Amino acid sequence: SPVLMVYGLDQSKMNCDRVFNIFCLYGNVEKVKGGASLGGVVWPRGGSPFHRFPFQVKFMKSKPGAAMVEMADGYAVDRAITHLNNNFMFGQKLNVCVSKQQAIMPGQSYGL
Numbered sequence: 001s002p003v004l005m006v007y008g009l010d011q012s013k014m015n016c017d018r019v020f021n022i023f024c025l026y027g028n029v030e031k032v033k034g035g036a037s038l039g040g041v042v043w044p045r046g047g048s049p050f051h052r053f054p055f056q057v058k059f060m061k062s063k064p065g066a067a068m069v070e071m072a073d074g075y076a077v078d079r080a081i082t083h084l085n086n087n088f089m090f091g092q093k094l095n096v097c098v099s100k101q102q103a104i105m106p107g108q109s110y111g112l
Helices: 016-026 074-084
Strands: 003-007 029-035 056-060 067-071 095-098
Touching (some): 016 067, 016 074, 067 074
């Protein structure tokens, strides 16, 4: 699955822009779905030279500090898990794992 589940995001310091900026280091980010505390709908600053299409944002109401990130391919998913899982960000331990969902549906996210 190209979709990652991310838990342990510090709600007071993280937003959708930061989630995008962190995960784009490991491959093309197609979509981001995060808790309402992760901020509003945002564009990456100045766009991204690695990103041909706008990514999407949806707020998860049921899990504070959690986000879903859809990457372009399985290699990007593997890189993100290898480098981010069980690491600390703003004093919180991140749990990054593969989601059971195969994609974040367009109706589940806001286009940017």
